[in-house]
Amino acid sequence: MQKQDIKMVVIGGSAGSLPVVMSLLEALPETFSFTVVIVIHRSKNVLSEMDKLLSHIRNVPNVHEPDDKEPILAHRVYLAPQNYHLLIETNKTFSLDYSEPISFSRPSIDVTFESVAQVYAQQTVGILLSGANTDGTKGVSEVIRHGGIGIVQDPNTAEYPVMPHAALLQNQAALCLPTSHITTFLKQLNDNI
Amino acid sequence: MVVKIGMDTEYRLTEVELEEIIQLILQKYGYDFRNYARTSLTRRIARCMNIANLKTLYELKYNLINESSFFTWFLETLTVNVTEMFRDPLFYKDLREKVLPALASYPIIKIWHAGCATGEEVFSMSILLHEAGLLNRAKLYATDLNPANLERARKGIISMEQIKDYTLNYIQSGGKNDFSTYYTAHYQSAIIRKEFRSNILFAQHNLAVDQVFNEFQLICCRNVMIYFNRELQNHVFRLFYNSLSPKGYLAIGIKESLLFTDVKEQFESVSAAARIYRRKN
Ligand SMILES: C[S@@+](CC[C@H](N)C(=O)[O-])C[C@H]1O[C@@H](n2cnc3c(N)ncnc32)[C@H](O)[C@@H]1O
Numbered sequence: 001m002q003k004q005d006i007k008m009v010v011i012g013g014s015a016g017s018l019p020v021v022m023s024l025l026e027a028l029p030e031t032f033s034f035t036v037v038i039v040i041h042r043s044k045n046v047l048s049e050m051d052k053l054l055s056h057i058r059n060v061p062n063v064h065e066p067d068d069k070e071p072i073l074a075h076r077v078y079l080a081p082q083n084y085h086l087l088i089e090t091n092k093t094f095s096l097d098y099s100e101p102i103s104f105s106r107p108s109i110d111v112t113f114e115s116v117a118q119v120y121a122q123q124t125v126g127i128l129l130s131g132a133n134t135d136g137t138k139g140v141s142e143v144i145r146h147g148g149i150g151i152v153q154d155p156n157t158a159e160y161p162v163m164p165h166a167a168l169l170q171n172q173a174a175l176c177l178p179t180s181h182i183t184t185f186l187k188q189l190n191d192n193i
Numbered sequence: 194m195v196v197k198i199g200m201d202t203e204y205r206l207t208e209v210e211l212e213e214i215i216q217l218i219l220q221k222y223g224y225d226f227r228n229y230a231r232t233s234l235t236r237r238i239a240r241c242m243n244i245a246n247l248k249t250l251y252e253l254k255y256n257l258i259n260e261s262s263f264f265t266w267f268l269e270t271l272t273v274n275v276t277e278m279f280r281d282p283l284f285y286k287d288l289r290e291k292v293l294p295a296l297a298s299y300p301i302i303k304i305w306h307a308g309c310a311t312g313e314e315v316f317s318m319s320i321l322l323h324e325a326g327l328l329n330r331a332k333l334y335a336t337d338l339n340p341a342n343l344e345r346a347r348k349g350i351i352s353m354e355q356i357k358d359y360t361l362n363y364i365q366s367g368g369k370n371d372f373s374t375y376y377t378a379h380y381q382s383a384i385i386r387k388e389f390r391s392n393i394l395f396a397q398h399n400l401a402v403d404q405v406f407n408e409f410q411l412i413c414c415r416n417v418m419i420y421f422n423r424e425l426q427n428h429v430f431r432l433f434y435n436s437l438s439p440k441g442y443l444a445i446g447i448k449e450s451l452l453f454t455d456v457k458e459q460f461e462s463v464s465a466a467a468r469i470y471r472r473k474n
Pocket of ligand 1: 098272273274275276277280307308309310311314336337338339342398399400401414415416417420
């Protein structure tokens with residue numbers, strides 16, 4: 001597995017992905033020099049405190065929902081806010097977009113992955129997890145097309161295999177890894193710096 | 194390998210191409226998109242091209258130059274027009290509890306909804322004012338860049354499909370009445386009752402180029418400035434500052450912030466969670 005100078009790890013998940021996201025965050029070492037952006041589908045009109053849930057993890061800096069125009073920092077974990085698409089500008093700030101849902105999703109994993117890939121190119125790792133729809137397939141191809149690394153949770157280990165399965169079908173270059181290997185991968189990313 | 198999945202295999206303009214289109218629109222039609230946030234603007238143009246089935250930049254330019262009816266459609270489709278009644282119910286709850294009681298001391302209450310889209314937000318405000326007993330003293334100005342939005346807003350039409358969500362939002366915002374008394378239902382759509390629209394003036398106003406036009410006690414500009422870059426945001430915040438009476442209120446979207454702007458010292462926070470601010474003097 002080739003190692004690159006990774007600046008951005010973007011994680012997308014839907015149904016069944018929350019426990020996996022938790023264990024990925026737990027695996028992050030105390031210091032890491034990249035940025036983590038998480039996009040998880042949530043139901044629309046339920047007030048969600050997922051940022052608090054995810055923040056309850058040892059070692060990891062608070063998971064934070066960025067405001068519009070907020071600068072992107074290293075060693076931070078960001079969570080896409082409910083009901084907005086999360087985009088990234090070339091000057092490395094977030095911008096939010098309250099436009100139509102895409103594939104019934106807002107935030108859309110595809111939209112954030114594509115936007116990250118355009119700005120961070122080969123410095124990107126895109127990780128797609130469990131889910132019951134096909135959001136993220138296009139996003140993983142965009143990450144790979146821009147020279148980044150695409151990782152898809154092994155559908156056999158996913159609570160809902162539809163999403164990782166769809167992404168693997170369309171992306172031969174994506175790495176298909178069980179959760180434990182994804183955490184090892186994240187740890188190594190950091191060792192390499 | 195490029196795979197076609199769903200709707201999203203769209204033409205992506207390069208930065209140079211985007212610049213060309215922005216200039217073309219500015220020169221020919223006078224709409225200024227130069228200071229819009231680039232990423233979303235690029236996506237919106239791609240979306241327009243996709244819907245109109247335009248495959249190349251040349252086709253887009255050809256249509257923009259030669260078909261003014263195409264431009265009308267393009268402009269309507271380019272801006273993000275998504276809106277809801279009582280969106281972010283906790284925002285409306287804070288308006289009820291923290292802002293309206295203060296506005297009650299003014300003989301005439303002037304409120305500006307900048308970027309009102311199809312009116313759902315200003316209709317919600319009108320209902321709040323009614324429930325606070327202030328509607329007969331209120332003048333609501335609702336403006337938008339997009340004429341098609343204003344046309345729909347003037348008719349008072351709201352989507353029947355979303356009535357359930359709106360009713361839920363209304364209740365969460367602290368509404369105690371039967372929400373269905375505020376509209377008359379038809380088959381596909383509902384219409385906000387006339388008495389909750391008669392105090393509203395809908396007009397075209399472009400935040401990027403147009404001036405101050407009145408003095409307000411409250412300005413709502415929610416989910417509009419997220420499409421602007423920081424420079425244009427600063428410009429619009431100054432416009433709002435100059436359009437507010439001393440101690441006037443400013444409400445922005447729940448994920449927007451004054452923190453990254455030039456005016457942050459000139460406002461104080463009224464509700465941090467609902468992003469309601471107040472002009473300092
Ligand atoms: C997402 S809608 C927001 C609607 C409503 N305020 C809400 O939060 O539900 C954004 C609106 O801003 C309008 N808009 C975009 N650029 C504008 C400008 N320069 N001046 C005025 N309105 C603008 C669009 O036409 C659109 O109706």
